[in-house]
Amino acid sequence: MRQFELTAPTTVDDALATRGTFLAGGTTLVDLMKLDVLTPQQVLDINGLPLRGIDTSDGLRFGALERMADIAAHPGVYPVVSRALLLSASQQLRNMASIGGNLLQRTRCTYFRDVAMPCNRRDPGSGCPAITGANRMHAVLGTSEHCVATHASDVAVALVALDAEITLVSEDGERVVALADFYRLPGETPEVENDLRPGELITEVRVPRLDWASRSTYVKVRDRQSYEFALCSAAVALDVQDGQITDARVAAGGVATVPWRLRAVEEALRGKPVTLASFEDAAAEATEGVKPLAHNAFKGSLLKRTIIRALLELTEGELR
């Protein structure tokens, strides 16, 4: 870790006026500073800013500094969101980590985290050892020849499924961006992970009201039972009426370079009866465009199975 200067602005205006790297829970930032991956000279502790509040009266609204643990425990938060949070990290980390920081957490690609290795995301143009290296954990969707790192956030997958939006402020003013549009595929510029502009602050996360998201869940498949990132995950919400699926939201994590909305799966579910066959047919749509690497060819199959499992869990006792 390098020496850095730490200040703690108390108003949003102050925070925006000072150039520096924001520190919320610090569970990504400090971790990567210790590894020398991030070397900010000026760190702004934003925990004193009034970016708080959890409101579930009309959809969901979270201040960017709300902790993962508090959101997960809040009544009225759609199950897919609270489950995605509860299956993330550990209780200690969830007590520290903020929702805003969560959405900006960096990939867990081990090459990104090891400064002795090249990485196009960290050091543009230096190369991507993951493509030929240890890539079991890596992405099979949304990859490019420059980067195959997965997006690591669980809750972002749930939020993308629910059409969440984030509010961003900078000295230029405020804007609202759909979370799904916020993230960028690596393409030719893997170092650009999202649409965040220099000095811009996330102030709020909003999820439009979706009453039937009360029937939703997040299934996370991983190499151990807790405290591990997803090999594959599925965020699913289902609207079922009289044994027919009238609407669905499906997104996947652990398999793609950004939280991966699966509109084709949603489409295939709509109007179908609640049967295993409907689920299997729809899940088959999920693997469109899958590009396996040497050690993760299983992820296509696992993706389908994870979606089917989530659908089955949401329709227990109703399957025909």
Add this chain to the structure above:
Amino acid sequence: MTARVDAPLKVTGQARYGADHWFPDMTYGYLVLSTIAHGRIEAMDVTSAKNAPGVIAVYTPFDPLVLHKPSTFLGETWVPLQDREVAYYGQPIGVVIAETFEQARDAAMLVDATYEVLPAVTSMSEGMATAEDPPPSRFGSQSALELLADGVASIEDAIAASPVVVEATYSTAPQNHAAMEPHSAIATWENGVLTVYSGNQASNLQADELAGALAVDGDRVRAVNPFVGGAFGGKGRTSAPAFLAAAASRALGRPVKAALTREQVFTATAGRASTVQKLTLGADKNGILIAVRHDSWCSTAMDRSFVEPTGQGTSGQYYTTPNLSLSQKIVPLNLPPTTFMRAPGEAPGSFALESAMDELAVALDVDPIELRLRNASTAPIGKDLQWSSKHLDECFRIGADRFGWSERTPGGRTDGDWLVGMGTASALFPAGRFPASVELTLRADGTAVVSTSGADPGTGLLTVLAQVSGESLDIATDRVTPRLGHSTYPAGGFSAGSTGTASAGTAVMVAAAQVIDDLLGLATAPGAPFEGVEASYEGGAVVGGGRTMPFGELLHALGRESLTATGTSAPGEEVTKHSFGSFGAQFCEVRVHRWTREARVTRMLGVFDAGRIINEKTARGQIAGGMIWGVSAALHEALEFEESGRLANGDFAGYLVPVNADIPNVDVEFVHHPDTLHNALGAKGVGEVGIVGMAAAVANAVYNATGIRVRHIPITIEDLLID
């Protein structure tokens, strides 16, 4: 059950581990590691490192700290910086000493090594083609063995003549001990005497190694390690930071603290070898073994310093067979060194043998427990010396009952969307002893002190020393102060090979008999309180002539502060009469999700015959720890090396060990049969046997649940995906 005597210190954070010490004027060392797997260092540019703030010295092979390879009964131990050869990625090639840890670390990043890169062999599959015979074993164990019944020409013939044959190849992953305490040391020199604070498995052994490495007399080195944060075989030898701290402290005349980072621990120490094992079992229609063939390969470092022998402790011991063939090859690789790790040989070997036995049970349609009991050995195969005490059948009987084994069906069962299977395996670990000396002191305040050099890396040895001393002196345990982990104490209590309790415990008994004898001598001497009386020792007191005097009172009356005796014990005649081992029957239940195929252990039980159990609490802790590690080996742990030799998962984010959610209650039971043919205390070992059968029990349960036989560990989701 006596609680651990050091528990309050540990849970309140008062126990001071090696790196917890602090000295005024202390300096900090940070190691520099190689970034190639094979080659020669051509140059190391240390100019900017030397000029960096706070830097005191930079040592490299071009400007080394002189260290000699020490030689002990473990053989030679490698010391860093003495040549320019690089044999693996992550090898210590330098050390920066600075005023603060941060300065040392930052400067270490500035050291620039250039290499002549040579071709590296980094994978087992690549290295198998050029596998070699192992060097002769230092411990007299045989790695190749062939026993054939009369009239049988070859093992192939014996197999060919067997009505039922199973043959398969199994493999196990390389591992790191991943002890909670990273390898570290603080070294100080005072008046020509070196004191090193560093976690290890025997303080006297570490002192010997340091004396050898620094070419100083043994009495000029003190190794101090009252608390050790886990060792498991990985702290038997002295670590690179300890050698470097000791040498740098001598060179600089200041205390030096050097600790590996967690990431460095994964390469700059040594771990468990990879193994490949080909097993062939031939049996008759009743499942009685006719032939066993176990061909083993293990990885080793390029210096060929360690062999992980997988056949000898398993197929060579578990099951009676008239025809047995064992072979062992080593595969030298440009990877970090290998060394002892909990049940070295037995743990990976048992995964192969006990999986193969399960396959044989399936082939014969015989209950796996029944198959094991039908073939249970009465002695190591081909040896005349019978097991002194073996109650494996009782372990299986109790275990099967307690686990509900009778409910197991050959195809497993389902519970909702979970496929549920049960598996079993037997476990064996040889019981042995190392020579040990122990000092026992009676004090005028009515307490006693027991001391031996060794180490308690969490095993409970410290508590057991107090207990055995209390028992031998016929006083309450809390009147005994146990002391361990200082090389100036009598040499004993090496925490290796599951020998600690049996070795040090018997020495305590000898010391106690001696000190009681001496006490009676003093008591009845002319002018003493029991002069001319027939005196005896009972309940911590001398009794005779109608009087009873507690030893404290007596010492007081004699004007003495204390009375000390030393007891020594070593393996003796018993090894010419019997073979010795701890045995276990291990069970587990595994659930595999029908759709997403995660395998999770939901229940496990181990029933063990480990002789007399001195302390149920610490013994259970040892066994449960072993069983959990077995689950870890079966489902999680593996070092993943890239072709370049770089470790791809050298931290706790990538190197998975189970978390609490992966480990259900661990049920441990003992059958209590003191083995006094082995030693007077009747104790055998509990440190290693708990891990031995676990991985196979898990794999066998996975098979029972899913019908999928996975012949490698760890077993991960993709192994169980069928499309």
